[in-house]
Amino acid sequence: xxxxxxxxxxxxxxxxxxxxxxxxxxxxxxxxxxxxxxxxxxxxxxxxxxxxxxxxxxxxxxxxxxxxxxxxxxxxxxxxxxxxxxxxxxxxxxxxxxxxxxxxxxxxxxxxxxxxxxxxxxxxxxxxxxxxxxxxxxxxxxxxxxxxxxxxxxxxxxxxxxxxxxxxxxxxxxxxxxxxxxxxxxxxxxxxxxxxxxxxxxxxxxxxxxxxxxxxxxxxxxxxxxxxxxxxxxxxxxxxxxx
Amino acid sequence: xxxxxxxxxxxxxxxxxxxxxxxxxxxxxxxxxxxxxxxxxxxxxxxxxxxxxxxxxxxxxxxxxxxxxxxxxxxxxxxxxxxxxxxxxxxxxxxxxxxxxxxxxxxxxxxxxxxxxxxxxxxxxxxxxxxxxxxxxxxxxxxxxxxxxxxxxxxxxxxxxxxxxxxxxxxxxxxxxxxxxxxxxxxxxxxxxxxxxxxxxxxxxxxxxxxxxxxxxxxxxxxxxxxxxxxxxxxxxxxxxxx
Numbered sequence: 190x191x192x193x194x195x196x197x198x199x200x201x202x203x204x205x206x207x208x209x210x211x212x213x214x215x216x217x218x219x220x221x222x223x224x225x226x227x228x229x230x231x232x233x234x235x236x237x238x239x240x241x242x243x244x245x246x247x248x249x250x251x252x253x254x255x256x257x258x259x260x261x262x263x264x265x266x267x268x269x270x271x272x273x274x275x276x277x278x279x280x281x282x283x284x285x286x287x288x289x290x291x292x293x294x295x296x297x298x299x300x301x302x303x304x305x306x307x308x309x310x311x312x313x314x315x316x317x318x319x320x321x322x323x324x325x326x327x328x329x330x331x332x333x334x335x336x337x338x339x340x341x342x343x344x345x346x347x348x349x350x351x352x353x354x355x356x357x358x359x360x361x362x363x364x365x366x367x368x369x370x371x372x373x374x375x376x377x378x379x380x381x382x383x384x385x386x387x388x389x390x391x392x393x394x395x396x397x398x399x400x401x402x403x404x405x406x407x408x409x410x411x412x413x414x415x416x417x418x419x420x421x422x423x424x425x426x427x428x429x430x431x432x
Numbered sequence: 433x434x435x436x437x438x439x440x441x442x443x444x445x446x447x448x449x450x451x452x453x454x455x456x457x458x459x460x461x462x463x464x465x466x467x468x469x470x471x472x473x474x475x476x477x478x479x480x481x482x483x484x485x486x487x488x489x490x491x492x493x494x495x496x497x498x499x500x501x502x503x504x505x506x507x508x509x510x511x512x513x514x515x516x517x518x519x520x521x522x523x524x525x526x527x528x529x530x531x532x533x534x535x536x537x538x539x540x541x542x543x544x545x546x547x548x549x550x551x552x553x554x555x556x557x558x559x560x561x562x563x564x565x566x567x568x569x570x571x572x573x574x575x576x577x578x579x580x581x582x583x584x585x586x587x588x589x590x591x592x593x594x595x596x597x598x599x600x601x602x603x604x605x606x607x608x609x610x611x612x613x614x615x616x617x618x619x620x621x622x623x624x625x626x627x628x629x630x631x632x633x634x635x636x637x638x639x640x641x642x643x644x645x646x647x648x649x650x651x652x653x654x655x656x657x658x659x660x661x662x663x664x665x666x667x668x669x670x671x672x673x674x675x
Binding site for chain 2: 352364367416419
């Protein structure tokens with residue numbers, strides 16, 4: 190599995206993804222699941238992926254036009270008129286990749302499945318966040334559903350539901366998502382460090398701050414250890430149960 | 433789905449189960465998933481169930497010997513020499529029920545599946561806790577894995593992992609499990625109120641305190657509202673992220 194979150198707040202977008210990929214429990218590797226594109230001052234896009242790694246990598250490669258020689262590439266993902274159109278292009282690409290894998294070769298549709306979170310902004314529009322399904326269709330985040338999770342989403346969901354606030358700073362989003370990721374990593378072997386994080390500041394239309402958190406990262410360790418203590422204090426502060 | 437937890441602490445056992453059962457999203461009902469048996473002073477047993485309701489109810493009915501007239505029943509579950517033997521009997525019964533449903537009729541094995549948590553004590557032994565699989569085999573809780581969850585277990589797992597302490601009082605276990613259940617109920621429609629709770633005090637060999645928490649329960653509401661606030665304070669107390 191995988192764990193990725195895209196979070197929409199008034200100040201912009203925050204993306205976080207783990208890097209564990211596995212073909213069985215005895216075969217794990219580190220692969221980034223976060224891909225960004227930008228035309229500085231004009232558009233910024235961030236794509237998070239979960240599912241079959243061959244499918245997600247093929248999708249990203251096609252979007253990047255890696256079929257062409259490097260000099261000839263003018264990825265159409267950088268020329269779409271809107272975020273909606275960008276999501277449509279990604280949806281079509283993933284659908285094409287999955288149906289290509291499913292035809293002729295091994296026949297196990299679900300095995301090739303993949304989902305994506307796309308966020309970003311194109312000048313003139315507002316920051317937008319989408320969840321793209323393997324069927325090629327997608328949904329958009331809004332005031333009532335301001336975040337998307339893909340992969341192993343259940344462990345880390347309650348803390349986001351309870352702590353999210355649309356007026357949070359991007360730094361507070363980082364803290365929130367690290368808690369959500371740490372809870373997931375502590376519960377499930379298929380999600381693992383390091384963690385990639387990407388900020389996007391509203392209306393900047395450039396790639397924002399990026400950071401990778403690994404086992405030795407001091408802030409990550411502070412959060413991971415500190416959250417257990419903070420939870421215990423929070424728990425102790427609740428009124429005791431009486432028969 | 434369902435959510436049930438059995439927790440082993442030094443002072444005894446605490447069981448909690450939700451009561452939602454559903455056949456599709458548009459057909460939900462309230463059914464208790466907690467069954468207890470006792471021979472006061474000699475043994476106490478508590479069985480939590482998740483999975484196909486027809487399977488779990490048939491299993492409990494067979495264990496109760498409901499095939500016989502009420503006057504003739506001497507449930508063999510009350511005469512097993514050990515908790516291990518009791519778990520074996522339950523495992524055999526559920527296996528028999530599932531294979532009975534799968535034979536001749538509709539053939540969808542997984543549809544008839546069910547899992548159980550069994551806890552209790554027989555005089556002379558110690559309190560023991562088992563998880564029983566639909567295949568009829570089972571595992572036992574111990575110092576390193578002191579609790580079992582069945583059903584929709586992911587949302588409520590991180591808080592138990594982080595807060596569990598073998599020296600907790602049964603009242604603190606109640607508080608912990610209510611937080612875990614509330615997080616699950618807030619995230620997943622297939623788990624719902626009311627919640628059943630059963631205490632078992634070590635070496636008592638009698639049924640302990642029992643309580644049902646519903647929407648109007650004052651303590652449940654205190655926990656549910658209070659936990660969001662407590663989490664927010666805990667979150668605020670963590671050091672801020674700096675770029």
